[in-house]
Amino acid sequence: MKNIDIKNLTGMFLIAVPGLKDPNFERTVVLICDHTKDGAFGLVLNRILLNSFVPLLGWLDIKESVIDLPVFYGGPVKPEQGYILYTPEGNYHPSIKINDTITLTTTKEILIDIAAGKGPKKFFFTLGFAGWAPGQLEYELMIDSWLIAPMNEKIIFDTPIGERWKASANFIGVDLDRFVCKQGRV
Secondary structure (H helix, E strand, O other): OOOOOOOOOOOEEEEEOOOOOOOOOOOOEEEEEEEEOOEEEEEEOOOEEEOOOHHHOOOOOOOOOOOOOOEEEOOOEEEEEEEEEEOOOOOOOOEEEOOOOOEEEOOHHHHHHHHOOOOOOOEEEEEEEEEEOOOHHHHHHHOOOEEEEEOOHHHHHOOOHHHHHHHHHHHOOOOHHHOOOOOOOO
16 A cells, blocks of 8 residues: 555545544544645535435425435535535536546536436435544544545445444454554553
8 A cells, every 4th residue: 555644635534443432433434525724625425314315305305315325424514515425427516526437517407317317327425524634633543543444436436334333444454353453661
């Protein structure tokens, strides 16, 4: 694996270590969507908020949907704001390109297209996001709250939700069942 720049983790996974007891992030996988000197922004990938987005259709001004999808808990910040990760087949502006295979948008138009069966092939809908102030994420990494892993599109879109935490750690050769949270002293 290439060297990791902990000052720019855009497009990387953060995997909560088993000892992380913050209820917002315990046993989570977070995709970092943007990380600069001004802080970091990410989405939790393995917590469902609602099993169906049908109750939100009226709020989104969508009359009906040909499909149903779960609504994920993206994090504790701005829980009223929706975020859609998707594979960029269409053009939904404004969007943030996280890497060549994943794009992020907040536009309602993509949900209208998804509800009509005309949206991108792969997508992921969350409410809320995870945010870190300048230097906060780097500090959390220094105190061993998170493991860092390359983003894996299959984990985001294809792995069952309950398996994403362990699957993302397994991707970098870490067995979370055998993980020791703190180092001992000699």
